[in-house]
Amino acid sequence: MKSKIKFGIIGCSLIAKKSTIPAIITNKNSIVEMIGSRSITKAEKFAKEFDCNKFGNYEDVLKNKNIDAVYISLPISIHEKWAIKAAKAGKHILCEKSLTLSYASAKKIVKECKNNNVKIRENFVFKFHPQHKKILDIITKNKIGTVHSFSAKYGFNSLFSNKNFRFNKKLGGGALNDIGCYLISACSHVFKDLPTSVFCNLEINKKFNIDYRGSILLTFSKNRTALVSFSYNDYFQSTYDIWGTRGLIRTERAFNVSKNMKNSIYLNQNDKIKKILISPANQFQLAIEDFCSKIKHNSNNNFEKEILNQALIMDAVRRSSSKNSVIKIKS
Numbered sequence: 001m002k003s004k005i006k007f008g009i010i011g012c013s014l015i016a017k018k019s020t021i022p023a024i025i026t027n028k029n030s031i032v033e034m035i036g037s038r039s040i041t042k043a044e045k046f047a048k049e050f051d052c053n054k055f056g057n058y059e060d061v062l063k064n065k066n067i068d069a070v071y072i073s074l075p076i077s078i079h080e081k082w083a084i085k086a087a088k089a090g091k092h093i094l095c096e097k098s099l100t101l102s103y104a105s106a107k108k109i110v111k112e113c114k115n116n117n118v119k120i121r122e123n124f125v126f127k128f129h130p131q132h133k134k135i136l137d138i139i140t141k142n143k144i145g146t147v148h149s150f151s152a153k154y155g156f157n158s159l160f161s162n163k164n165f166r167f168n169k170k171l172g173g174g175a176l177n178d179i180g181c182y183l184i185s186a187c188s189h190v191f192k193d194l195p196t197s198v199f200c201n202l203e204i205n206k207k208f209n210i211d212y213r214g215s216i217l218l219t220f221s222k223n224r225t226a227l228v229s230f231s232y233n234d235y236f237q238s239t240y241d242i243w244g245t246r247g248l249i250r251t252e253r254a255f256n257v258s259k260n261m262k263n264s265i266y267l268n269q270n271d272k273i274k275k276i277l278i279s280p281a282n283q284f285q286l287a288i289e290d291f292c293s294k295i296k297h298n299s300n301n302n303f304e305k306e307i308l309n310q311a312l313i314m315d316a317v318r319r320s321s322s323k324n325s326v327i328k329i330k331s
Contacts, residue, residue, distance in 0.1 A: 002068065002295075002296055004028075004029055004030055004031050004292075005029060005030045005031075005068045005069055005092075005292045005295055005296065006030075006031055006032075006033035006066055006067050006068045006069070007024050007030055007031065007032050007033060007067065007068070007069050007070065007071055008033055008034045008035075008036060008061035008062070008064060008067040008069070008070045008071070008091070009021060009032060009034070009035040009036060009046070009061070009070070009071050009073075010036050010058050010061055010070050010071065010072045010073070010074065010082055010086070011036070011037065011058075011071075011072060011073040011074040012035065012037040012039075012042050012043060012046045012073075013073040013074070013096070015073055015096065016046075016071065016073045017046065017049075019125075019284045020071055020073065020123075020284055020288075021035075021046075021050055021071075022050075022284075023282060023284035023285040023287070023288045024071070024288055025050060026282075026285055027285055027288045027289050027292065029288075029289060029292040029293065029296065030288055030292050032050055032052050033052070033054060033064065033066055033067050034047075034052065034054040034055060034056065034060070034061050034064050034067060035047045035050070035052055035054070035055045035061075036055070036056055036057055036058045036060060036061035037055075037057065037058075038057065038058070040055070040056065040057065043055035043056060043057070058082060058085075062085055062086060062089040062091065063089070067091060068091065068092060068295065069091055069092035069093065069094060069291075069292075069295060070086045070091045070092070070093055070094070071094045071095075071123075072086065072093060072094070072095040072096065073095075073096045074096075075165055075168075075171035075172055076098050076099075076100070076101060076171065076172025076173075076177055077101060077170060077171050077172040079095055079096075079098075079099055079100060079109075079172075080100055080101075080105045080108065080109055083095055083099070083109045083112075083113075083120065084108065084109060084112045086118075087109070087112040087113045087115070087116045087118050087120070088112065088116060090116055090117075090118060091118060092118045092119045092120070092291075092295050093113065093118065093119070093120040093121070094120075094121050094123055094288075094291055095120065095121070095122060095123060096122075096123050097122050097123055097124055097181050097182070097185075098122070098172070098177045098178070098181045098310075098314065099122040099307060099310075099311070100311055101172055101177070102311065102315055103308070103311040103312050103314075103315040105311070106307055106308055106310075106311035106312075107308065107311075109307075110304045110307060110308060113304070114304070119291075119294060119295060119301065119303055120303055120304065120307065121291055121301075121303045121306075121307075122303075122306065122307050122310060123287065124181075124182065124185045125283045125284050125286075125287040126182065126185075126186070126254065126255045126256075126257070126283060127185070127186075127189055127287075128283045128286035128287045128290060129257055129263075129278075129281055129283040129286070130278055130279070130281050131251065131254075131257075131263055131265055131278040132189070132254075134265060134276065134278065135190075135242065135249055135251070135265060136190070138249060138267065139190070139242065139244075139249075143246070143247060143267065143269070144242065144243075144244030144245075144246055144247030144248060144249060144267070144269070145244040145245030145246030145247060146244055146245045147190070147191075147224065147242055147243070147244045148222075148223055148224050148225070148243065148244065148245070149224070149225055149226075149227075149241075149242070149243035150186075150187045150190055150191065150224075150225070150226040150227075150228075150240065150241070150242055150243075151226070151227045151228070151240065151241050151243075152183045152186055152187065152226070152227075152228045152229070152239065152240035152241070152254070153228070153229050153230070153237035153238075153239055153240075154179050154180075154182055154183055154228075154229075154230050154237060154238050154239075154254075154255055155175070155179060155213075155229070155230050155231030155232065155233075155234050155235075155236070155237055156231075156232070156234075156235075156236045156237075157232070157233060157234065157235070157236070158232040158233070160205065160207070160208065160212075160232075162208075166178055166210075166232065167205070167208040167210055168208075168210075169208065169209050169210050173208070173210045174202075174210040174211040174212070175202075175210075175211050175212050175213060175214055175230050175231060175232050176202060176211050176214055176230070176314070176317065176318070177314075179230045179232075180214055180216070180228070180230040180317075181310070181314065182230075182255050183216070183226075183228035183229075183230060183240075184216070184218070184228070184310065184313050184314065184317070185310055186228075186240055186254065186255075187218060187226035187228065187240075188306075188309060188310070188313070190242060191220050191224055191226070193220055193221060193224075194220075194309055194312070194313065194329060194331050195218040195219055195220050195226070195313060195316075195329055196219055196220060196221060196328065196329060197218075197219045197316075197326050197327060197328045197329060198216055198217065198218050198219070198313065198316045198317050198320050198326070198327055198329065199216070199217045199320050199325070199326045199327070200214060200215070200216045200217075200317040200318075200320040200321040201214060201215055201216075201321060201324075202214040202321040211321075212231065212232040212233055213229075213230070213231040213232065213233055213234070214229070214230055214231075214321070215227070215228065215229040215230075216228050216229075216317055216320075218313070238253050238254050238255045238256055239251050239252065239253065239254050240254050246269065247267060247268055247269040248267075248268040249265060249266070249267055249268075250265065250266040250268070251265050251266075252264045252265065252266070257281075257283060259280060259281065259282035259283075259284070259285070260280050261280055262277065262278070262279070262280055263277075263278040263280075264276060264277055264278060265278065309331075312329060312331075313329065316328075316329050
């Protein structure tokens with residue numbers, strides 16, 4: 001068994017710099033072996049910042065035989081290309097969300113990973129924050145009764161700019177791919193199921209030709225529904241509610257929780273509100289720890305199933321918006 005998982009970094013993004021690379025470094029089971037960028041100058045700068053003595057381009061990272069896994073943080077439109085290259089090079093893959101722009105693309109990536117016996121995960125780190133485990137425990141213990149409704153909001157005011165990848169359609173930009181995906185992942189995480197149908201409305205910015213605001217109604221079996229909204233042009237929100245027959249759970253901040261942030265969830269029962277404090281946690285580091293553990297112990301996982309389910313829903317949502325109609329989902 002490997003003592004530490006050696007990571008190669010493909011893409012010197014802001015999220016890599018601020019959160020993921022520090023999480024890899026501070027995790028006891030992983031180290032940064034090499035940093036790759038299109039720009040060797042940028043790769044060298046990143047490498048110096050994180051005391052890494054190896055750097056190069058993306059291909060250099062994949063050719064490095066000491067590397068066990070890669071972290072891919074590139075524009076969504078080229079995730080497929082580099083995920084498949086990484087799989088063929090025998091590297092496990094941790095890829096930023098959204099992994100792909102289509103269900104067909106997700107199937108190609110997952111097939112290549114299976115063919116080369118490597119693991120791949122779409123990096124929804126929020127699920128590793130302890131507040132979500134606590135919420136699932138409350139639901140499992142039937143404290144709010146039968147759950148039938150999930151509602152969520154995630155968004156912020158963003159400065160529209162040609163320099164921001166979020167507003168570049170060719171790079172996979174748009175609010176759905178960037179933040180709406182969190183809400184789809186969250187309701188699937190809570191309901192442990194695929195929706196049977198979706199209806200989506202996306203508002204399009206004509207200058208940039210990308211969606212900047214949207215809402216989705218997802219219908220699940222057993223009369224369960226999820227209503228989620230996301231935006232690049234509204235007051236900051238990062239929350240969800242779960243409504244049951246005997247109570248309601250409300251998050252304070254569900255998705256972008258910094259490592260030193262104290263957080264709370266609220267349990268509404270019998271006309272009383274109980275505030276449950278959640279200790280600060282580094283969700284990026286917890287995600288890295290879990291990924292490394294799965295690699296080291298060659299554990300069975302649901303990574304591929306989660307990826308395919310997420311991509312299937314996202315495809316249905318896109319089609320619903322373009323056709324302005326309800327789209328049924330077949331698992």
